[in-house]
Amino acid sequence: FLDEVRNKARGEDVLNSVEPGEMLVKIVHDEIIALLGDNNEELHFKEDGITVIMLAGLQGTGKTTSVAKIARLCKNKWNRKPLLIAADVIRPAAIEQLQTLGKEVGCEVFTLGTEVNAVETVRQGMKYAEENGYDTVFIDTAGRLHIDEQLMQELKDINALVHPDEILLTVDAMTGQDIVNVASAFQEALPLTGLVVTKFDGDSRGGGVLSVRKITGVPVKFVGEGEKIDDMSPFYPDRMADRILGMGDIVSLVERAQEKMDMEEAERTAERMMNGQFTMDDMLSQFEQVQRLGPLSGILKMFPGFSQYSDMIDEVKATDAMKHTKAIIQSMTKKERRNPSAMRGSMKRRVAMGSGTTVQDVNRLINQYEKMKTAMEAVGNMQKNGSLNEETLNRMMNNLESGGGQQPVRRVKRKRYKF
Known part of the structure; x- marks a missing residue:
């Protein structure tokens, strides 16, 4: 390179x-x-018949979860009708996990339990898919703690039986360069068509992802960037290059917002904010919309020039702070949410007790709300009279920074002593 x-x-x-x-x-x-890779490698679906997608990988790489996540994408994004076959008969918990995830994403799971071997389960699962009009089948295969002959033979037998259109290997981004070794070993046994890189939102820099395409020729097709069921997205080389160089990834951020956020609700809230009608309910709605986008550090990485700040965020603390904020607002009455500034001390104590926080936390949130409301009203007024430009926005941000978040410094009169 x-x-x-x-x-x-x-x-x-x-x-x-x-x-x-x-x-x-x-x-x-x-x-x-x-x-x-110059272009993103998408899944190839058959125009007629059933598209078969088999997932393989070592134990603990998030294979079973990835099956459900990609099936959800196929269902919602590409209008497919997927069936999930639980062919991991070695680990009983894997079948239960897939059934739970299947319910969550709205996909049926076919299983014959742990008494029937994986090859027979796949054979009967394919027959069931044909009889019930499914156009896509996902096969969740068994994983091992390490690569062994028994695992590879089972995968070869399933491959010989159904000849999958896609064979995806799940690898853990946290393993770094070992991704290349794992991919090479599986590629010797199976005609891999793509990789699914999980835990891509972790501390690892994903160095193995840079190497694996060049060394094995196997493209990365999906990356998992969180624990939620919708935290899986197609892999775009150009967008990843932008992120690596700190240029952000605005396109992916917009796509994620369009998919996960209620755009009509966001537009209504923005209009209310600009018109000075901003309430605590609107603030709660804003927090919930942001939470849907995923971890805060992941969002920052998508903004140009902000990737270096993503490592500074403690996700656990940020999540806890968001929970406390939501709890405070939800502990208020409708009247209090409309006008929190009018709350008396007894009301604040009641809200603090109801939300498991302190009166200081309640006061801090009210102050934050007032600053947001004032700023939004100012922007709305400038927009109406045509004075909204970069200079006025910068001036307003500077005023907020100098007065926001910190208490004004009080001048203390020093006593003069005569000696």
């Missing part, structure tokens, strides 16, 4: 309007895309 960048950088003419550093970033960006 470095050799490619070095060779291209040496012979590149730098345009007058572009800094050499910017040119180098462009070269690195293009090489990362070339390394990851």
